[in-house]
Amino acid sequence: MRTDAARSEAVEIQTLDVGTSVIQKLEFLPRLESLRGLAAVSVVGYHAFGRFTDTYVTGMAPVVLFFVLSGFVLSRSLARNDDIAVFVRRRILRLFPAAIAVVLLLAALHEAFGFYLGLGPDFSPFNVMLNALMIRHDINGPMWSMTVECFATPVIVLAFLGGRRFGSRVLIAAIAVLFGLSFIGPYAHLLGGYTNIAPLYAFVLGAALHFSGRRLEERIGDRQMVVAVVAGGLFLYCGLQKQTAPIILLEACSSGLLVALIAFGDRQRGFRWLDHPALGFYGRISYSFYLFHIIGLTVAVSISTIDGWPLLSILLSIVIGVILTTPMAWISQRFIEEPFIAISRKWRDRRREVFTTT
Secondary structure (H helix, E strand, O other): OOOHHHOOOOOEEEEEEEOOOOEEEEOOOOHHHHHHHHHHHHHHHHHHHHOOOOOOOOHHHHHHHHHHHHHHHHHHHHHHHOOOOHHHHHHHHHHHHHHHHHHHHHHHHHHOOOOOOOOOOOOHHHHHHHOOOOOOOOOOOOHHHHHHHHHHHHHHHHHHHHHHHHHHHHHHHHHHHHHHHOOOOOHOOOOOOOOOOHHHHHHHHHHHHHHHHHHHHHHHHHHHHHHHHHHHHHHHHHHOOHHHHHHHHHHHHHHHHHHHHHOOOOOOOHHHHHHHHHHHHHOHHHHHHHHHHHHHHHHHHHOOOOOOHHHHHHHHOOOOOHHHHHHHHHHHHHHHHHHHHHHHHHHHHHHHHHHHOO
């Protein structure tokens, strides 16, 4: 996700596409941002469904899509600037301020009104700090995926460096190994709590698409929209299934196909609906929307439950949950995310000035 100021300075930096010898321009891709926004909003639907039904549907599919997108977008970021220290600093300033804000908000709401999410989390100062640092996530359960995002940061860096040095084949091998590990329970739940690192290879898949996505799109050729429809249908089907290791793999692969087609395919066909301003807006606020959505949904469920009408209750909860979450997400994006992104950019510009003067 990027601000309007970031878009205006999205210089088209040319970089070598390993394995294809094609020079590609790493411009900002607004349709991928819209796809992220759509996935963030869909999480409200998944979680609303779970509030009114006894189901094994968990909303993992959008999270897997987030992971593939992160691997792809962050690999492009590293292609622009492969200074690892800069990359890590930008990740810290990108992920932690809004996460800290939502944890502190929940702690304040609990102190003032007894409000909490989940099964009665621990609001002791030490545990609040662990949640704010995304080491634990019992205060805001959906933040388990952010714990995995932080854990995956060195994985993404290694995937980018390995892909640049050896090509995509080494990344495919890494995906195969990580997929094999995903069948092992202690590995999948290595980080504790609600976390599940079974889809860790989705980040590597995103990195692989950075290097070979154009070649994949060229092989698909004129069948792009057929493949996109099939990939989208498969993704939706898998999202409604129990999240076993094979199902998660199918979600990652279908997500990867969609990302490759949107990023490298014909921009005049099929995906024009992603240009809708509403989707672009939710793309820009998608990170904060994901962090805050469970608050809006919890309030929505409390005022939308109609005995004997579960389907109507679900629909009302989704609509009201999105309505309640949107302003919170916009405020967070506008007054927390953007200022810290600006700080990161100032540090980068200052570093450039020092470099040019020396």
